[in-house]
Amino acid sequence: MFRDAVLVAGKDLRIEARSRVATNQVLPFAFLVLILFAFALDADRGQLATVAAGLFWVTVLFSGLLAVQRSFALEAGDDARDALRLSGLDGAGIFLGKAGAVAAQLLVLEVLLAAGVVVLYDVDLRGTAFLALICVLATAGIAAAGTVYGAVAAGLRVRETLLPLLFLPVLAPVLLAAARASEAVLGTTSTTMADAWPWVRLLGVFSTIYVAFGVVAFGPLLEEA
Amino acid sequence: MPPAAMPTAAMPVAVRFRAAVSLLGRFPALAGVDLDVARGEILLLKGPNGAGKTTLLRACAGLVGIVSGEAEVLGCDLTRDRRAVRRRIGLLGHGTFLYDELTVADNLRFAARAAGRPAADGAAAMERLGLAGRLHDLPVAKLSAGQRRRVALAAVVARRPELWLLDEPHASLDAAGRDLLDAIVREAAAAGATVLLASHELDRADHLATRRATVVGGQVQDGLLAVASPPEREPARVP
Numbered sequence: 001m002f003r004d005a006v007l008v009a010g011k012d013l014r015i016e017a018r019s020r021v022a023t024n025q026v027l028p029f030a031f032l033v034l035i036l037f038a039f040a041l042d043a044d045r046g047q048l049a050t051v052a053a054g055l056f057w058v059t060v061l062f063s064g065l066l067a068v069q070r071s072f073a074l075e076a077g078d079d080a081r082d083a084l085r086l087s088g089l090d091g092a093g094i095f096l097g098k099a100g101a102v103a104a105q106l107l108v109l110e111v112l113l114a115a116g117v118v119v120l121y122d123v124d125l126r127g128t129a130f131l132a133l134i135c136v137l138a139t140a141g142i143a144a145a146g147t148v149y150g151a152v153a154a155g156l157r158v159r160e161t162l163l164p165l166l167f168l169p170v171l172a173p174v175l176l177a178a179a180r181a182s183e184a185v186l187g188t189t190s191t192t193m194a195d196a197w198p199w200v201r202l203l204g205v206f207s208t209i210y211v212a213f214g215v216v217a218f219g220p221l222l223e224e225a
Numbered sequence: 226m227p228p229a230a231m232p233t234a235a236m237p238v239a240v241r242f243r244a245a246v247s248l249l250g251r252f253p254a255l256a257g258v259d260l261d262v263a264r265g266e267i268l269l270l271k272g273p274n275g276a277g278k279t280t281l282l283r284a285c286a287g288l289v290g291i292v293s294g295e296a297e298v299l300g301c302d303l304t305r306d307r308r309a310v311r312r313r314i315g316l317l318g319h320g321t322f323l324y325d326e327l328t329v330a331d332n333l334r335f336a337a338r339a340a341g342r343p344a345a346d347g348a349a350a351m352e353r354l355g356l357a358g359r360l361h362d363l364p365v366a367k368l369s370a371g372q373r374r375r376v377a378l379a380a381v382v383a384r385r386p387e388l389w390l391l392d393e394p395h396a397s398l399d400a401a402g403r404d405l406l407d408a409i410v411r412e413a414a415a416a417g418a419t420v421l422l423a424s425h426e427l428d429r430a431d432h433l434a435t436r437r438a439t440v441v442g443g444q445v446q447d448g449l450l451a452v453a454s455p456p457e458r459e460p461a462r463v464p
Contacts, residue, residue: 004339011335015326018364074324083322086286087339088312223307 001096004089008097012071013104021070022105030063030113038120050189052121053182056113057175061142063109065164067102068146072154081154084222091219095147099214103143110135127185127193134185134200138178141207144214145170151221170210177203236263236450238297239388239419240285245294247284254280256443257294261450267410267420269434270445271427277443278423279319282390285421286316299387312340315386317394321377325366329356329376332365333383340384350383354405370397378406389413389420395429407433 016022037055041048075081084094118125125131149166177199183189184196240262247255254277262268270278283289285298287307296303301310316322323332333347333356351357354375360368365376374397381389389410395403410433414420423440424430431437439446 007335007338011324011327011331014331015324019326074326082288082318082320085288086311086314086316086322087336088308088341089339091308219308 001090001093004093005096005100008089008094009100009104010097012074012098012101015074016070016101016105022067022109026063026066026070026105027109027112029066030059030109031116033059033062034113034116034120048121049123052117052123052188053186054179055121056117056182057138057179059113060106060110060138061168061171061175064102064106064142064146065167067105068143068150068167069160069163071098071102071147072150075154091222092215094222095144095151095214095218098150099140099143099147099211102146103139106139106143107135110139123186123188126187130185130193130196130200131182134178134181134196134203137200137203137207138174141174141203141210142171144207144210145174148210148214148218148221151218173206174203177206238262238450239264239266239299240421241295241297242284242445243295245284245291245296247280247289247291249280249289253443254289255284255291258284258443258445259449260438260445262419262421263450264419265414265417267414267422267433267435269427269430269437270421270423270440271437272423272440276440278440279392280443281440281445282316282318282392282421282423285388285390286314287311288316310388312384313386314388314390315340315381315384316390316392317377317381318390318392321365321373322380323365323373323376326364328362328364329368329379330361332376333379336380337383340386342383342385346385347379347383350379353382353409354379371399371402374398375402378409382409387418389418389422391420391422391424393424393426394422395424395426403429 034055037059038048041051075084114125114131117123146167149163149170153163153166181196181199181203184191184199185193187193238261240260242258242260245255245258246253256277258281260281270281272278280289284291284296284303287298287303287310290307291304298310299313303310324335327335329351330347333351334344335347337347337350338344351361356375356379360372365373368376378394391410394406398406407429410420410422414435422430422434437447
């Protein structure tokens with residue numbers, strides 16, 4: 001399973017490195033969203049800092065949506081989806097590989113976006129180790145749920161519009177937990193670092209559920225979608 | 226080349242379908258297929274458009290479900306687990322099953338490793354299909370239709386399958402490519418692989434095949450192997 005996961009992740013990341021869709025389209029999109037939020041709330045920079053964590057995670061979620069759509073667009077060309085099924089690769093391995101590739105791209109994006117938040121929203125970055133843990137957990141949840149729903153939507157003609165409808169509601173708990181935990185760590189609201197732990201635990205639970213569900217369900221979904 | 230011995234039901238079988246039914250929506254694309262393919266055979270599937278040749282090949286690959294009847298490929302029961310057989314087969318279909326953004330070398334390396342073969346098998350396939358050299362590092366998207374077809378065939382070769390499923394394999398290939406394809410298929414069969422070939426180019430495919438069957442209306446005519454006649458015995462001598 002892990003050999004297959006590494007193979008699929010390597011393939012997806014190599015395609016991204018060659019096509020540069022992530023760097024030329026997803027990354028600028030994410031920064032554009034951050035800047036538009038800044039324009040919309042510029043009248044009150046204090047408010048901008050207060051809601052920075054929520055805006056950061058909304059931006060990551062929208063970018064994650066693009067990354068997932070891109071991940072399954074790779075398998076749509078010239079029957080490549082059949083190729084993935086025919087390859088004989090383990091379904092769980094394919095899931096972990098595709099989710100891993102999406103997660104790797106999102107983590108890089110999050111680092112760059114965090115720098116953007118510091119500059120644009122005037123936020124002091126602290127508790128970086130804690131923030132890194134939140135990012136890893138939330139990214140695992142976003143990538144796992146996105147990969148499962150990407151497989152569900154991939155076989156449909158209305159996949160571009162259906163995927164957000166499936167993907168965004170399921171990730172509401174992840175968004176909520178990641179935003180609240182990040183706020184507590186950054187101290188942008190009245191909460192303290194200790195208040196972050198319950199949210200991190202919730203984040204861990206949801207991410208584990210999404211990853212476990214994907215490992216079990218992705219193979220059959222790929223067959224039937 | 227001497228004619229191959231006629232395969233019989235006594236030979237080990239790579240593909241065995243009995244009354245196999247497969248639906249595309251509600252339409253029975255395979256409507257009770259009876260088919261045997263002996264190991265090492267090259268079976269040509271003839272038939273008009275829409276007869277079910279492609280569906281039959283896809284069913285052998287486990288891409289299309291069998292809703293009733295029996296279907297066994299390389300000893301794997303497809304009605305129970307369609308995925309078990311896939312590492313052991315190679316399908317050259319209407320699509321190329323390639324990733325456009327990846328180079329020829331990357332695609333073949335992925336095809337080989339996905340089948341559990343070393344990456345070197347991808348390089349060997351590239352060499353065999355004449356793709357080494359200037360095409361090596363080109364993205365597949367930049368190749369002509371014929372070159373893409375060659376890469377798709379190389380991806381099948383790289384997998385070293387036990388069962389080759391070839392759907393209109395000569396399409397888009399130039400004369401040299403067609404000769405090369407025929408040579409590769411004969412080599413594979415000589416090495417023990419089984420080949421199912423669906424083609425409308427009957428002149429060429431007929432020379433390649435060791436047996437022929439016709440697909441009509443989702444059924445296969447002449448799909449079963451002949452029952453081997455018992456070896457002749459010397460008449461018992463009466464003392």
